[in-house]
Amino acid sequence: MTKLQLKNISKSFGDTKILDDINITVSEGEFIVLVGPSGSGKSTILRIIAGLETPSIGEIEINSKGINNLPPKDRDIAMVFQNYALYPHMNVYENLAFPLKMKNTSKDLIDKAVNETSELLGIKNYLMKKPKELSGGERQRVALGRAIIRKPQLFLMDEPLSNLDAKLRTQMRAELLKLHKTLSSTVIYVTHDQIEALTMGNKIAVLNKGRIQQIGTPNDIYNNPVNTFVAGFIGNPAMNFFDFKLIDDSKVAFLGRVLKLKVKDNLVKSFQEKNLLNKNIILGIRPENISLLSIETRNEQKSGEIIFQATIDLLEMLGNEYLIYANAISPDSKNNKAPFSIKVFENHSYERNIQINVSINLDKAHYFHGDSGARINL
Secondary structure (H helix, E strand, C coil), X not given: CCCEEEEEEEEEECCEEEEEEEEEEECCCCEEEEECCCCCCHHHHHHHHHCCCCCCEEEEEECCEECCCCCHHHCCEEEECCCCCCCCCCCHHHXXXXXXXXXXXXXXXXXHHHHHHHHHHCCHHHCCCCHHHCCHHHHHHHHHHHHHCCCCCEEEEECCCCCCCHHHHHHHHHHHHHHHHHHCCCEEEEECCHHHHHHHCCEEEEEECCEEEEEECHHHHHHCCCEHHHHHHCCCCCCEEEEEEEEECCEEEECCEEEECXXXXXXXXXXXXXXXXXXXXXXXECHHHEEEXXXXXXXXXXXXXXXXXXXXXXXXXXXXXXXXXXXXXXXXXXXXXXXXXXXXXXXXXXXXXXXXXXXXXXXXXEEEECCCCEECCC
């Protein structure tokens, strides 16, 4: 097993900085996922680790030994690409055997390795087929097999499932995790799909514009995002954001108006201690934490609960759950719209353009500084 460290890695192409002071430690046997929007530097990090790019600044270490000056072939790293990168003129057996042939491995050992690897990946019946005769999922298994067969010390995977359909992608995610457990391998996995990140990684590194925003477990990233970027990027749909002020223990500013409600003492005390009363705050709330109110309960305001009206813009049915996209109704018609989403898990009879009553429990909200977007830990 292998430990990898990236220390103060920066990369520029001309005057354009692609990576800015990247520090990541990947422990032995860990499955870490690099996630972020297109252009955030995820694939560049993989290419630097593999030796296909040279960092402008910084050090790469594997098991505490610097590898900056090692050529790619001497780093003992396997890379799995988005486009499979199989040799079209070779059959599956030959594709799997190729890395071992390059190391002058004997035919008997190659036969044994190909049989073991193809058995592990369920592709033993395809050994005589060419890549064009295989489905996308089968080609991806062959690409994985070619990486696995030489038993590298580190696996790099660059969006390997993005060309597969949704059902097959889900199936391959499960198979990759099973494979990781079987091999006890160290994996760095790149994706722009935050669902993949949350379901696959022991640890997630969220990037934006070449900088790491947060590194943590999926639970940490989802429940304790360090800023509005992470909060808005991780989660499907994204976290909702509203402008907010806590004025005192009985008033808040929300959607352009002052609302009277009983604010819980612990929240008021926390805001007082951090000198945040009457300051511009961003209130974040996950779609699953916004409640729909019935006609009977819309006037029954509870302590620490904001109730407001909204108009439904769009409804999406996703099997056992519904997504409602709505716009909050502001008392000032000139005020900008405040779009948000709600996730509900029961049948309903709502339709587009109708008005709904919703509530936000302040205990379930996240709070961020209005200027920097940094998380406020209460």
